[in-house]
Amino acid sequence: MSARWLLRRLLLIGYTLLVVSLLVFAITQVLPADAAVTLLGENATPDALAAVRVQLGLNDPVWLQYAHWLGGLLHGDFGTSMRSGQPVLPVMLTALSRSLLLAVLSIGLMLAVAVPLGVLAALRRGGAIDLLAGLVAYLGVSLPEFVTATLLLILFADMLHWLPATGYVPLAENPADSLRHLVLPVVTVSLILVAHVSRMMRSETIDVLHSDYARAARLKGLSPATVLFRHVLRNALLPVVTIVALDVGYLLGGIIVVEEIFAIPGIGRQLIVAIQNRDLPSIQAGALVMAATYAVANFLADVAYAVLDRRIRYD
Amino acid sequence: MILQIDDYSLDYATRAGPRRVLDGVSLSIAAGEVLGLVGESGSGKTSLAWAIMRALPGNARESGGAIRLAGQDLRGLGGAALRAIRGKRIGMVFQDPATSLNPTLTLGRQLTEVLERHQGLSRADAWRAGTCLLARVELRDPAAMMRRYPHEVSGGEKQRVVIATAFACRPELILFDEPTTALDVITGARILDLFARLRRETGVAGLYISHDLSLVARVADRVAVLEQGRIVEEAPPARLFTAPRDAYTRRLITAVPHPDRRLVEDAPGGAALLDLRGITVRYGRAGLFARRRPAAVRGVSLEVRAGEILGLVGESGSGKSSIARAATGLAAFQGSLALDGRPVAAMDRAYRRAVQIVFQHPDSSLNPRHSVAQLLARPLRLYGGDLAEIPRLLEQVRLPADYARRYPHQLSGGEKQRVAIARAFAARPRLVICDEITAALDVSVQAAVIELLLELRRAHGTAYLFITHDLNLVRQIVHRIAVMRAGELVDLLPAAALPTARTHPYTRELMDACPAPIG
Numbered sequence: 001m002s003a004r005w006l007l008r009r010l011l012l013i014g015y016t017l018l019v020v021s022l023l024v025f026a027i028t029q030v031l032p033a034d035a036a037v038t039l040l041g042e043n044a045t046p047d048a049l050a051a052v053r054v055q056l057g058l059n060d061p062v063w064l065q066y067a068h069w070l071g072g073l074l075h076g077d078f079g080t081s082m083r084s085g086q087p088v089l090p091v092m093l094t095a096l097s098r099s100l101l102l103a104v105l106s107i108g109l110m111l112a113v114a115v116p117l118g119v120l121a122a123l124r125r126g127g128a129i130d131l132l133a134g135l136v137a138y139l140g141v142s143l144p145e146f147v148t149a150t151l152l153l154i155l156f157a158d159m160l161h162w163l164p165a166t167g168y169v170p171l172a173e174n175p176a177d178s179l180r181h182l183v184l185p186v187v188t189v190s191l192i193l194v195a196h197v198s199r200m201m202r203s204e205t206i207d208v209l210h211s212d213y214a215r216a217a218r219l220k221g222l223s224p225a226t227v228l229f230r231h232v233l234r235n236a237l238l239p240v241v242t243i244v245a246l247d248v249g250y251l252l253g254g255i256i257v258v259e260e261i262f263a264i265p266g267i268g269r270q271l272i273v274a275i276q277n278r279d280l281p282s283i284q285a286g287a288l289v290m291a292a293t294y295a296v297a298n299f300l301a302d303v304a305y306a307v308l309d310r311r312i313r314y315d
Numbered sequence: 316m317i318l319q320i321d322d323y324s325l326d327y328a329t330r331a332g333p334r335r336v337l338d339g340v341s342l343s344i345a346a347g348e349v350l351g352l353v354g355e356s357g358s359g360k361t362s363l364a365w366a367i368m369r370a371l372p373g374n375a376r377e378s379g380g381a382i383r384l385a386g387q388d389l390r391g392l393g394g395a396a397l398r399a400i401r402g403k404r405i406g407m408v409f410q411d412p413a414t415s416l417n418p419t420l421t422l423g424r425q426l427t428e429v430l431e432r433h434q435g436l437s438r439a440d441a442w443r444a445g446t447c448l449l450a451r452v453e454l455r456d457p458a459a460m461m462r463r464y465p466h467e468v469s470g471g472e473k474q475r476v477v478i479a480t481a482f483a484c485r486p487e488l489i490l491f492d493e494p495t496t497a498l499d500v501i502t503g504a505r506i507l508d509l510f511a512r513l514r515r516e517t518g519v520a521g522l523y524i525s526h527d528l529s530l531v532a533r534v535a536d537r538v539a540v541l542e543q544g545r546i547v548e549e550a551p552p553a554r555l556f557t558a559p560r561d562a563y564t565r566r567l568i569t570a571v572p573h574p575d576r577r578l579v580e581d582a583p584g585g586a587a588l589l590d591l592r593g594i595t596v597r598y599g600r601a602g603l604f605a606r607r608r609p610a611a612v613r614g615v616s617l618e619v620r621a622g623e624i625l626g627l628v629g630e631s632g633s634g635k636s637s638i639a640r641a642a643t644g645l646a647a648f649q650g651s652l653a654l655d656g657r658p659v660a661a662m663d664r665a666y667r668r669a670v671q672i673v674f675q676h677p678d679s680s681l682n683p684r685h686s687v688a689q690l691l692a693r694p695l696r697l698y699g700g701d702l703a704e705i706p707r708l709l710e711q712v713r714l715p716a717d718y719a720r721r722y723p724h725q726l727s728g729g730e731k732q733r734v735a736i737a738r739a740f741a742a743r744p745r746l747v748i749c750d751e752i753t754a755a756l757d758v759s760v761q762a763a764v765i766e767l768l769l770e771l772r773r774a775h776g777t778a779y780l781f782i783t784h785d786l787n788l789v790r791q792i793v794h795r796i797a798v799m800r801a802g803e804l805v806d807l808l809p810a811a812a813l814p815t816a817r818t819h820p821y822t823r824e825l826m827d828a829c830p831a832p833i834g
Binding site: 213217218222 | 368370399401402409428429480
C-alpha cells in the first residue's frame, strides 16, 4: 500500500460523494415538496411564500442552487432543518453514531458466529453441524427482518422478560443498560448476515482445503490444526471480506426497519422522519452521510484485503 | 530396499461402479536409486504417488498389496505415525510450483515449518537453517528470498524452494511428480541439473514420475512404463529405449519426436503467403494513473511462404502467442500485414477465411453447448460452404461421421483437437496457425495429430505457422524456424541449418536445454 494509492483512493471517495451529491440534489429537486410551504405551512399568504423563496434562493437557476448547496457542504454547512431550525449535520452524525454502534456490534457478533460455523461445516461436510448450519443460514436469509425481530421480541421480551423490548439508552449514560437494549436488535441484524458469511466461509474453506498448497502442507507432515490455521483460514477469509463490505450496504438499508421496530433513534429512523416532514436539508444530509459510510466501508475492505493477501499491492 | 510396492491394486468408486486405477503394481527402489515412472494421462502414475503418501481421495478403494518404506508397511499406519513420515522420511516435489506454495505465506515460512515440525528447531534456528538450504539449491541472495512471497519470484525459483523443502529433513525417498512440466524448457533443464547434484550429495532415492520419456531417460537409473494401471515393462533407460520388449513401450518411444526423423521432405519456395512487417503488440491501456505495460512483441517481421511450415519457438512470455493473436486480428497491433503481397488494411472476410487458427486448449476454444455439427456449421455458413460437407470434414480428421451429434465433453482431448482442426479447415484456409496445439496432449496422441496435419497439408497445400516450445518436434516437421525471446525475433533460419549454423546464443541455450532425443 503506497501513499499514492491511499491518496488516489481518497480522491475516488471524494469523487463518489460528488456524484452522490448531484444525484441527491437532483432527486430532492423533483420531490413534490415546496420548501417555502414546508416552512410556513399550508395557510401562508402568497406574499410571505414569495418572500421566503427569495430568501432561500429558490428562484435562482437550479445549477446555482446546487453550487450554493455544494459550497456549503464543503464548509461543513449542510443547512438547517426546516422543522427545528437546528443545523442538520450534528443531528445526522449523532444518529449515525447510534446506528454504527448497532452495525459494528452486529458485524462483530456475526463474524464471531459465522466464521467458525462455516469452517466447522466445511470440515464436517454432510455432517450434523453442516446440516444445522445450512438450516440456520437459510432461515436467517429467508425470514424478513421484521419477522425475526417480532419473533425475538415475543420470546425474550414478552414471554421470558429477559430483555427490554424497545428503546435506546446512550452508551455513555449507562453502558450495561445500553447494551441490554441493544441485544435484540443486534441479534436480529446479525442473524440475517450470518447466512451470507457462513455459507461463503464454508465453500471457500472447502475450496482451499482441496487446493494444491493445502495438500502440500499436509504432505509436509503438519498436523490438521496447523494446516487449518496457518494455511487455510487466511486464504478462505479473503472473499469473506468482500461479502462483509457488501453487507454494510445491506445494513444501511435493512437497519432502517430494525431501528423502527426497536425504536432506536439511528440514522434510518432520522431519515424516515425527515422524509415524512419533507425536510429537504435533513434528507440530503442523511443520504450523503450514508453514502459516505458505504464508501469508507469499501475502502476499509480494500485495506483489509491488502493486509490478508500479500499478492495485492496497491501502488 | 527403501521403497517396496508389492502387488498393489487401487480402484476409484464412481457412480458407474469401481474404476480400476492401479492393477497389481509391484516395484522397488533401492537406496540412492532413482526409478522413473512413465505413462500417459490416466495411466495411474499420480495415483501411485498419492498412494505412497497415503493421501488418496475419499473415493479410493485399495484392494490389496503392500507399500513398504524401509520394510514398514505404510498402509497400516495411522494419522500421527504418517505425519511423522511425511516431509521427514518422504519428501515430495509437485508439478506446479505456482499452486503448491501458499500465496499468503513467505517462502521462508513454508520452508522452515518442516524444520520446526520434524527437527524440533526453534523459529530462529530454522530460519538460519532454511537460509542455508536456499543457498544449496543455488538461489541468489537466499536471505532476501526467505522473506519473499511466492508471487514475487519466478516459477523456477519457486520450484527450487519446493525442492529445498523436500530435501530439508534429509529424507530417504523423494517423489517427483512431473516437476518440470509447468516450467520453461531452459528453467526445467536447470532444475534437473540441480536435482542431479543434490542426488550425488545426499544419496537420496527417488521416484520420478513423468509423461516425458526423454526427460526420464536423463534422470532415472531404471524406468518403469505404466499403461492403464499396469506396469508393462521395466528396464534401465539405455535398454528400454533401444530395445523395448513391450508393444506399448515401442509405440510410446516411436511417438516421441526425434529431429533426425524428418516427416516433411518437400521444399516449398518462393512467394510469401503472409508477410508480417514490424509487428508490435501491446496489451492494456495506459490508465489515468497506471503506466502502460511493456510491449509483448516488438517490431517482429517474418513471412510465411505458400505451403510452408514455419516453426515459431521460444519460452513462455516470449511473445509467440501474441504474434498468432495479431495475425488473426485477436490482438490490436502496430505494423503491417500483407496476404499474397497485397496489404491487408482491415481484416475482411477473405483474410479471415485464408488465415485460420487452432488453439492450445480445445476445452476453452470449443463451445461446450454446441454439438460438433454446430461447431463445424458456423465456418461453413460464414464462408459459403455446404453443410453437407460436415461428414467429409470429420472423415478428413479421421473421426466417425456420427460424431457430428456429440458434444465436446463426450470426446477425448485428442478428438477435441481434431474437431478444432476440422473447424479451421472448414474455411478452406491457405494458412493455419497452430498455437501449441499438442502441448496438452499425450505423446502418442500428439504423434497422431501431427500426422493428421501433414496429411491435410499434402491434400490442400496449406501452410502452417507452428508455435511450440518443443524443439525436437519442430525440427521434425518445419521448413524454417523462427526463435523469439522477450518479444523480439532473435533467429530465423532453415531447420536443416540449425545444428551447424551460427545462431543467437539464446537459440543455442534452447537447444542445449532440450532433452536429448531417444530411440
